[in-house]
Amino acid sequence: MRAYWELAKSSFRRHSTYRTAAVAGAFTNSVFGLIRASLLLSAITTAGGAIGGYSATEAATYVWLGQALLAPLGLFGTAELAGRVKSGDIAVDLSRSVNLTASYWAQDLGRAAFDVLPRGLPPLVVGAAVTGLAMPGTPGPYLLGFVSILAAVSLNFMGFFAINLLSFWVLEIRGFWMLYMVVMNLLSGFLVPVTWFPGWLLDFARATPFPSMLQTPVDILAGRTDGAESLAMVGLQLLWLAVLLVAVQVMVRFGSRRLVVQGG
Amino acid sequence: MPIIEVENLSRGFQVMEPAGRFRRRKKTVHAVRGIDFTIEPGEAVGYIGANGAGKSTTIKMLTGVLVPSSGRVTVCGFNPVPQRKALARKIGVVFGQRSQLWWDLPLQDSYPILAAMHRMPEALWRPRFRELSDQMDLGGFLTTPVRQLSLGQRMRGEVAAALLHRPELVILDEPTIGLDMISKEKLRQFLDAERRANGTTLLLTTHDMSDIQRLCQRVLVVDDGAIAYDGPLTGLAEVAGAVRTMVVDLAAPVHSPDLLALPDGAVHQGIEADGIRHSVSFDPRRLSAATVLAAISSRAEVADLSLHEPDIEHLVRQLYGSARS
Numbered sequence: 001m002r003a004y005w006e007l008a009k010s011s012f013r014r015h016s017t018y019r020t021a022a023v024a025g026a027f028t029n030s031v032f033g034l035i036r037a038s039l040l041l042s043a044i045t046t047a048g049g050a051i052g053g054y055s056a057t058e059a060a061t062y063v064w065l066g067q068a069l070l071a072p073l074g075l076f077g078t079a080e081l082a083g084r085v086k087s088g089d090i091a092v093d094l095s096r097s098v099n100l101t102a103s104y105w106a107q108d109l110g111r112a113a114f115d116v117l118p119r120g121l122p123p124l125v126v127g128a129a130v131t132g133l134a135m136p137g138t139p140g141p142y143l144l145g146f147v148s149i150l151a152a153v154s155l156n157f158m159g160f161f162a163i164n165l166l167s168f169w170v171l172e173i174r175g176f177w178m179l180y181m182v183v184m185n186l187l188s189g190f191l192v193p194v195t196w197f198p199g200w201l202l203d204f205a206r207a208t209p210f211p212s213m214l215q216t217p218v219d220i221l222a223g224r225t226d227g228a229e230s231l232a233m234v235g236l237q238l239l240w241l242a243v244l245l246v247a248v249q250v251m252v253r254f255g256s257r258r259l260v261v262q263g264g
Numbered sequence: 265m266p267i268i269e270v271e272n273l274s275r276g277f278q279v280m281e282p283a284g285r286f287r288r289r290k291k292t293v294h295a296v297r298g299i300d301f302t303i304e305p306g307e308a309v310g311y312i313g314a315n316g317a318g319k320s321t322t323i324k325m326l327t328g329v330l331v332p333s334s335g336r337v338t339v340c341g342f343n344p345v346p347q348r349k350a351l352a353r354k355i356g357v358v359f360g361q362r363s364q365l366w367w368d369l370p371l372q373d374s375y376p377i378l379a380a381m382h383r384m385p386e387a388l389w390r391p392r393f394r395e396l397s398d399q400m401d402l403g404g405f406l407t408t409p410v411r412q413l414s415l416g417q418r419m420r421g422e423v424a425a426a427l428l429h430r431p432e433l434v435i436l437d438e439p440t441i442g443l444d445m446i447s448k449e450k451l452r453q454f455l456d457a458e459r460r461a462n463g464t465t466l467l468l469t470t471h472d473m474s475d476i477q478r479l480c481q482r483v484l485v486v487d488d489g490a491i492a493y494d495g496p497l498t499g500l501a502e503v504a505g506a507v508r509t510m511v512v513d514l515a516a517p518v519h520s521p522d523l524l525a526l527p528d529g530a531v532h533q534g535i536e537a538d539g540i541r542h543s544v545s546f547d548p549r550r551l552s553a554a555t556v557l558a559a560i561s562s563r564a565e566v567a568d569l570s571l572h573e574p575d576i577e578h579l580v581r582q583l584y585g586s587a588r589s
Contacts, residue, residue, distance in 0.1 A: 002380040002383070003377070003383075006377040006380040010369060010377055013373065014368050014369055017369075089362050089363075090329075091324065091327075091362065092359065095327050096352055096364070097352035097353045098381050257331050259329075259330075261324055261330055
């Protein structure tokens with residue numbers, strides 16, 4: 001366990017060395033938040049005050065929470081592992097006495113811990129100043145929200161890690177990566193809340209782990225679900241996490257047998 | 265019990281080659297074909313061969329990152345692929361072309377992580393790290409991020425990282441590649457001292473003959489995926505009939521090799537720069553460099569000279585050529 005704790009800490013420090021990147025990222029998230037919020041708000045005004053149970057302030061809150069969680073949740077992922085397979089540096093990872101998945105997972109949690117404040121806070125501050133936020137006044141949603149964020153970080157990590165692991169079989173994963181990004185962006189509720197989907201698409205989204213990756217923590221934090229509902233949603237997140245973890249471990253097991261480490 | 269046992273080990277790779285305009289055909293390339301060797305604890309073995317001979321493929325199979333196509337490997341009593349994590353605690357690996365340090369962190373930050381991976385308590389790894397840091401002279405750049413280290417500094421850091429957990433076996437894949445003479449020598453001195461002090465087994469691949477001469481009593485030569493020679497280094501030069509080459513620059517041009525009165529066994533190889541530069545090869549077991557030089561000096565004034573040792577690639581080529589014929 002100590003190795004994974006050290007890895008998480010080291011990853012936090014690694015990311016904290018790139019402060020300019022964090023500031024630039026927070027700026028971009030805030031600007032895109034303004035664009036997304038104004039689009040949604042004009043749609044809601046045209047629709048006559050509310051869409052799918054979201055008032056103007058609630059819709060803005062959904063946008064700003066999404067923009068704030070974008071970086072900490074790792075919604076854009078990283079192709080680090082695939083890059084190391086390409087360069088052959090995977091040989092170094094595999095000759096360490098740690099579990100491959102767990103070591104990358106620990107490092108992603110360290111990254112997320114760093115990203116929370118510098119990447120998460122600015123969009124919320126901008127949102128509170130420009131559109132206002134509708135946040136709950138009781139501690140419950142924040143406590144469960146924290147657990148839900150942890151689960152969502154892990155789920156996003158597992159999803160992208162599985163795509164990265166495809167590089168054990170194929171030389172180029174860009175096609176899979178693009179497909180995954182498009183599907184995940186839509187079904188996770190990043191573009192619009194999943195409850196705005198037509199019925200058939202909503203049913204389909206709910207049969208996948210994607211809503212658990214963003215929609216769930218946003219809904220819990222915004223207080224859109226009551227305590228029991230929130231607990232059930234976190235339970236579902238953990239269930240998906242277990243499923244993805246098993247799938248990823250199976251991929252590592254069979255993939256590393258197939259893997260040809262490149263280079264001399 | 266041997267620390268490394270390799271029996272009839274083979275590895276093939278599937279490659280696609282064009283067959284016609286659009287079709288491709290699968291072809292198997294045999295990187296390692298049926299090699300056998302054993303290494304006893306405490307030995308220092310040089311594993312040498314030309315580029316593409318199968319050295320790195322063997323190393324990858326020994327460390328468990330590549331599955332053999334057939335044959336058996338045992339390292340420190342483990343079967344490397346299925347028991348890779350357990351094996352990693354017993355061995356230290358240095359890949360000359362890769363880094364096991366954390367690229368964007370200060371050098372000193374890598375060691376607590378490695379110690380944790382090897383489950384070494386603070387009381388055990390701190391003193392060991394201090395010892396390594398003193399011997400390898402890391403003190404001056406411990407707080408520098410790894411990405412800003414020079415190659416020589418980084419390699420010292422890499423070797424310290426591989427030795428932190430006092431491994432029984434250290435595998436070094438081209439550890440001196442790209443290093444200058446002084447850094448190479450420092451690294452060799454350190455590895456030699458480490459082996460003497462702790463009885464560590466060394467297995468290294470290199471293209472540098474001096475690495476082998478300084479560190480190894482035994483060499484394994486691999487050529488085209490098969491072991492071409494296994495024995496002491498001195499034997500290798502004998503088997504291959506290695507020759508040294510002396511290049512002399514004369515003060516005044518001499519246009520005919522006959523005028524230099526070379527002793528028997530010395531062969532004139534060529535004239536350059538209008539009779540100023542001559543190269544002469546000779547068998548070191550029959551003639552000394554001094555004899556050759558004296559003979560030339562008796563006929564012409566020598567302004568400058570250099571001696572070239574046989575390089576490994578050359579030895580291997582000769583060796584394998586003679587084994588086949």
